[in-house]
Amino acid sequence: MLASLAWRNIWRQPVRSILSLIGLAFTSMLLVFMLSFQLGSYDTMKIGALGLFDGFGQFQPVGYDDDPDISRLLPEWEAILEAVEIKGVDAATPRASSFAIMAKDETSFGAAVIGVDPAREPLVSNLSTTIIEGRYLAPEDDATIIMGEGLARNLGLVLGDTVIMLGTGNDGAVAADVLELVGIFSTGISAIDRQITQMPLTRFQETYNLGNAVNVVAIRGADFKGVERAATDLRAHATENGVVYLDWKELQPELEQMIILDISSNIMFYIIMVVVVVFILLNTLYMSVLERTREFGGLMAIGMRPRQIGAMVWLELIFLSLLGTAIGIALGAALVIWLEGVGIEIPGADEVMAQWGMKGRIYPDLSFLSATVAPAVIVLSIVVLGFIPYRRILGLEPVSAMGAA
Amino acid sequence: MKYITRRNTLKLGAAALLFPSVALAQDPVAILDAAFDNWRATSSHAVMEMTIRTATGIRNLEMESWTLGDDKALVRFTAPARDAGNATLQDGNRTYVFNPRLNQVIQLPASAMSQSWMGSDFSYDDLAKSESVVSDYTHTLLQTRSSGGHKVYVIQSIPKRGVPVVWGSLVVSVRDDYVLMGQDFYDQNGQLVRSMVADRVTTLGGRPYPVQLTMSSVATPGQWTKIVTKSAEFDVSFPTYLFTRSNLQNPR
Numbered sequence: 006m007l008a009s010l011a012w013r014n015i016w017r018q019p020v021r022s023i024l025s026l027i028g029l030a031f032t033s034m035l036l037v038f039m040l041s042f043q044l045g046s047y048d049t050m051k052i053g054a055l056g057l058f059d060g061f062g063q064f065q066p067v068g069y070d071d072d073p074d075i076s077r078l079l080p081e082w083e084a085i086l087e088a089v090e091i092k093g094v095d096a097a098t099p100r101a102s103s104f105a106i107m108a109k110d111e112t113s114f115g116a117a118v119i120g121v122d123p124a125r126e127p128l129v130s131n132l133s134t135t136i137i138e139g140r141y142l143a144p145e146d147d148a149t150i151i152m153g154e155g156l157a158r159n160l161g162l163v164l165g166d167t168v169i170m171l172g173t174g175n176d177g178a179v180a181a182d183v184l185e186l187v188g189i190f191s192t193g194i195s196a197i198d199r200q201i202t203q204m205p206l207t208r209f210q211e212t213y214n215l216g217n218a219v220n221v222v223a224i225r226g227a228d229f230k231g232v233e234r235a236a237t238d239l240r241a242h243a244t245e246n247g248v249v250y251l252d253w254k255e256l257q258p259e260l261e262q263m264i265i266l267d268i269s270s271n272i273m274f275y276i277i278m279v280v281v282v283v284f285i286l287l288n289t290l291y292m293s294v295l296e297r298t299r300e301f302g303g304l305m306a307i308g309m310r311p312r313q314i315g316a317m318v319w320l321e322l323i324f325l326s327l328l329g330t331a332i333g334i335a336l337g338a339a340l341v342i343w344l345e346g347v348g349i350e351i352p353g354a355d356e357v358m359a360q361w362g363m364k365g366r367i368y369p370d371l372s373f374l375s376a377t378v379a380p381a382v383i384v385l386s387i388v389v390l391g392f393i394p395y396r397r398i399l400g401l402e403p404v405s406a407m408g409a410a
Numbered sequence: 411m412k413y414i415t416r417r418n419t420l421k422l423g424a425a426a427l428l429f430p431s432v433a434l435a436q437d438p439v440a441i442l443d444a445a446f447d448n449w450r451a452t453s454s455h456a457v458m459e460m461t462i463r464t465a466t467g468i469r470n471l472e473m474e475s476w477t478l479g480d481d482k483a484l485v486r487f488t489a490p491a492r493d494a495g496n497a498t499l500q501d502g503n504r505t506y507v508f509n510p511r512l513n514q515v516i517q518l519p520a521s522a523m524s525q526s527w528m529g530s531d532f533s534y535d536d537l538a539k540s541e542s543v544v545s546d547y548t549h550t551l552l553q554t555r556s557s558g559g560h561k562v563y564v565i566q567s568i569p570k571r572g573v574p575v576v577w578g579s580l581v582v583s584v585r586d587d588y589v590l591m592g593q594d595f596y597d598q599n600g601q602l603v604r605s606m607v608a609d610r611v612t613t614l615g616g617r618p619y620p621v622q623l624t625m626s627s628v629a630t631p632g633q634w635t636k637i638v639t640k641s642a643e644f645d646v647s648f649p650t651y652l653f654t655r656s657n658l659q660n661p662r
Contacts, residue, residue: 072629076466104525108516115521169514171507177462177469177529179496181509 007313011320018293025289026329029383032282033333034340036275036379038369041341042349043271045370047264051253052229057192058201059256060098060129060223061232062239064088064248069220070255075103075175078218085222085246091238093231096128099219101209105172105180107152107202109160116156118170118202120209120219129225132190132203139164139188146205151188153198162186170204174214182212275379283386287393290322294394301398302406315395322394326387330380341371438549438565444588446480446544448617453478456642462530462635471528482653483537486661487528496528499658500538508658515659524576531604531625531635535576543580546573552581561586577603585611589618602628615642 015022055061064085066077079085079099086097101120106113123142127133133141142151150168162168166186174180184204192198210216224239226232232239236252243250254261301314348366453476460471472489486497495510505518523534539546547567555562567580578598583591594605604627608620619639626634651657 076464104522106516106518106522108514111517113516113519113522115519115525169512169516171509171512171516173526173529176466177464177526178493179509179511179528181512183512 007317008320011317011324014317014321015325021289021293022325025286025325026332028282028285029326029329030332030336032278033330033380033383034337035333036278037334037337037371037376038340039271039275040375040379041337041369041371042344042367043268044372044375045345046367047267048229048370049367050264051260054257054260055229055253056131056225057135057194058130058132058197059253060225061229061253062224062236063251063256064222064224064239064243064246065251066220067247067249070249070251073102073220075101075173075213075215075220078175078215078220079222079248080216080218081246082219082222085242085248088222088224088239088242091235091242093226093228093235094224094239095226096125097222097224098122098125098129099206100126100221100223101206101213101215101219102221103172103180103213105170105202107156107160108169108171109162109166112160114156114159116152116200116202118150118172118204118209120206120213121203122206126203129223132192135190135192136188137191139186141188142203142205146187147208148182148184149187149208150184150202150204151190152186152202153200154189154191155195155199156202157186157189159199164189170212172213174212176214178214180213182208184208279379279382279386283383283390286322286326286387287390290318290325290391291394291397294318294397298401298406298409301401302403302409305401305403306407311399311401314401315398318398319388319391319395322387322391323384326384330384334376334380338371338376341369341375344369345371436551438551438563439544441551441563441565441584441588442544442549442567442582445582445584445590448588448619449590450477450480451644453646453648454615454642454644455646455648457640459638459640460528460530460635461638462528463633464529465630465633469529476648476652478648478653480542484653484658485537493528497658498527498534498537499653499655501653503538505534505538506655506658513659515655531627531630531633539576543567543582546570546575547580557585557591562591585618587618589620591620604628609636614639615644617644 064079064082066079069077082099086099088094089097099122103118105116105118107116107118108114121142123146124144127141136151137154139151142149150170152162152168157163160168164186167183168186170180170182170184172180190198206219210218224232226235233252236250239250239252301311304314305311345368348368350366456475458473458475460473462469462471470490471487471493473485473487475483475485477483481500481502483500484497485499487493487495495508497508499506499508505523506515507518508515518534523538525533527534527537547569549565549567552564552566555564563584563586565582565584567582569575569577569579577595578600579596581594581596583593585591589611590608591611592605592607595603597603604625606623606625608622609624610622611618611620613619614621619642621639622636624634624636651662
């Protein structure tokens with residue numbers, strides 16, 4: 006009864022109600038889109054930053070994260086590779102790494118040297134797609150190396166040159182080798198381009214006296230979220246093998262910190278938007294309550310209790326906000342679903358994005374959270390603040406109310 | 411305050427004129443200079459053994475070293491077979507390594523100076539910068555204690571402003587006959603990172619000498635590097651080509 010009254014009341018002033026609805030719908034749509042865009046950009050960022058090299062997760066020897074010493078080894082890495090059987094994980098690759106001095110004639114620079122399996126590595130890391138000269142390591146390679154363009158330039162190397170590598174082996178003895186430069190990569194991240202080199206794992210193990218052991222196993226899945234969901238199974242798999250599993254937050258804590266910082270600064274903006282919309286709507290409705298004082302007096306005179314009238318007005322508010330946000334969610338979701346397919350190009354942001362290994366477009370990501378959280382906050386605030394007109398109605402007297410202007 | 415300090419300095423200066431030996435004993439810079447002079451003299455030639463205890467096992471290396479002045483040093487490994495022939499040359503602020511397998515001399519980049527030297531607890535910086543401690547740091551005498559019939563000066567060294575150094579501070583112990591007894595290395599936060607101790611002092615090459623030194627890092631308990639000097643001669647003269655790159659690669 007009250008509900009149908011409230012619904013009819015909304016449409017007694019169609020223009021005002023529709024304007025309120027448009028305001029609500031538009032804000033909700035915007036919030037749904039912005040949240041989806043923001044969360045989607047984090048996923049793009051994570052895939053870019055972790056997919057470039059680290060992998061979506063890594064198995065490491067205990068303590069390796071704090072002190073990545075070559076002597077912390079995974080002798081049973083072949084068993085760890087079976088992580089690919091876990092749902093959500095599609096590829097795994099072994100790696101060994103150390104610090105070495107790279108020298109050419111009179112010039113020398115320190116760099117990280119990573120022994121990789123040329124067949125498995127491209128399934129986990131995108132580094133092979135950033136080769137700008139020559140080629141990536143191939144399975145039949147032996148004494149070969151690839152490096153970033155910054156390091157190659159610093160050393161004055163061109164493709165086909167030999168480079169001298171001098172490091173310290175697992176046993177502490179000098180690990181020295183002469184390698185042929187077969188590829189140069191450019192990731193756009195200068196720290197990587199100046200400090201990373203890769204060589205075939207088997208040659209690395211020989212030179213650094215590792216036997217058949219490696220330092221880490223990196224994994225990847227087709228879907229970033231799939232690997233995140235598999236974290237429990239991955240940790241169990243690590244425990245079984247006496248090693249530790251590191252997820253993306255542990256591999257790149259600065260990325261997580263940046264995301265948290267970004268979220269908190271945006272939350273301020275969202276709160277302001279919600280507050281503005283809620284108070285504008287509340288103001289409209291409160292005005293309508295004020296000008297309907299005579300009507301309420303009449304209703305009381307024919308026997309309706311102030312509490313019922315208050316509830317009716319409160320329901321009007323709730324209906325209006327529910328309808329408005331529902332339209333907003335529908336429009337916002339439609340927009341995001343369309344953009345999920347085509348992506349959004351941000352002109353001029355290429356360099357900033359390259360720092361995080363991102364390329365070109367950002368794809369928003371519609372989730373239950375991004376679609377509902379902001380509209381829910383709007384509805385909830387309106388429901389709570391609807392108490393204000395409700396209280397005003399409770400204080401009305403039939404006679405004086407009917408006499409009001 | 412400043413005025414008083416200056417007056418004290420004047421007093422000390424006057425005391426130095428009257429009692430030179432007393433002043434020398436109390437001046438931390440003079441103590442350190444004397445200790446390094448005892449350690450390397452104007453030139454030195456020594457045969458040493460280095461034992462490295464790591465998590466994976468023990469390695470024994472034998473080496474021969476030559477030093478000239480403050481800034482020239484050559485170390486050549488002689489055993490075991492797989493390490494023999496590797497050599498390190500320090501010439502001023504440049505450090506070169508020679509590897510016989512590559513038959514190549516490589517100048518170390520600055521970024522590699524903090525790396526382990528031959529897998530030991532010593533770094534290349536230890537080789538290159540040991541003497542610049544005297545000029546790159548300011549020194550204060552913390553205390554004088556007695557040990558085994560000797561006085562031991564404990565000197566704290568804090569890097570001078572603007573000097574690129576690895577350590578936050580050093581604490582050096584020097585015996586009254588200028589034998590280097592130990593050195594503690596602290597980081598920028600005042601945490602002890604590693605320490606070197608002279609385990610055995612005997613007479614070598616006609617002078618009291620710390621013949622056995624052990625370096626260990628706080629981060630890796632149970633692991634250490636011990637250097638034992640088997641024989642040494644001091645203030646000998648060397649041919650000038652000894653500390654050159656060509657000699658590093660092709661010893662004459």
